[in-house]
Amino acid sequence: MGIFKKFSTVNQAAKLKKLLNWYGPYLGAGIKLEYIADDWREVRVAMHMKWYNRNAVGTHFGGSLYAMIDPHYMLMLMKLLGKDYVVWDKAAHIDFIKPGTGTVRATMLITDEQLEEVIEQTSSGHKFLPRFIAEIRDETGELVAKATKTLYVRRRPIHHR
Template sequence: MYAQATKILKKVLDVDTIYKIGFNWSPMYRRSVGKLIYISKDMYEIKVKIPLNYKNRNYAGTIFGGSLFSATDPIYMIQLIEILGRNYIVWDKDAEIKYKRPARSTAFADFKFSESEIKKIKEEVKINGEFNLIKTLNITNEDSSIVFANLKKTIYIADKTYYAQKKKK
């Protein structure tokens, strides 16, 4: 459903606008309390804000860890789907979050890809048909001086034809 809506909306809106509006209004993402506050035109950078409020405040008065995780969970996969295009299959394969200290204020996460990373992904997929990319980031306060958690994601990327053949086996 979301992929179909995006395809239609791309005819009238930029992809960054579609995702910013789509994520921030999507019921499944809104429950995380996360909000996309910046998306570059090329989708290489996305910034997420996770405010501390009554919806995600835990018993200790800090941001519930599940809120930190769920607000960051889908971002890398969606970025890669848009950056690489529809000739690739992209799936979240593994995720790990390590909490460092309680988030007593708004948290932020900055998801970035570089041109060289995308080039490496394409080269690996061209050679092997598939690739497991490991990305890490810190969930921090606004000026990045306090780290609330470390996120580690493994993202599976495959050539669409290779993936179809692999599924048949």
């Protein structure tokens, strides 16, 4: 749980938000975390179009669009499940729907139903590969890209807790 050890006090979400907003790849891509819910169920990010984050045709880099959502589902689920679970990124897929220009935003959510399913599916000690979908939208609300994140989740054996 490396990064979370630094945030073991009240207001963990706000502290992590500040840290990630100074994270080099996010700074370089122009990505900004706008909101992390105190209960770790929602994260909102934005990427503003800048001279330094345009590709050859003047739109957002596809890799930067993916970077907007990359770590968040894993971090959210790690925090929601706690140290009794192993959580890793397993796979990702992104569909580019239309060129992204201007400011683009994404909201990542983990619902009660999704969390309950993860807990239920891992209760026997088996791995579970939940999928989460995040949509990246432009300033008019049009869909720019849709990303699917597959995580690997397993409850730790009792002797490792």
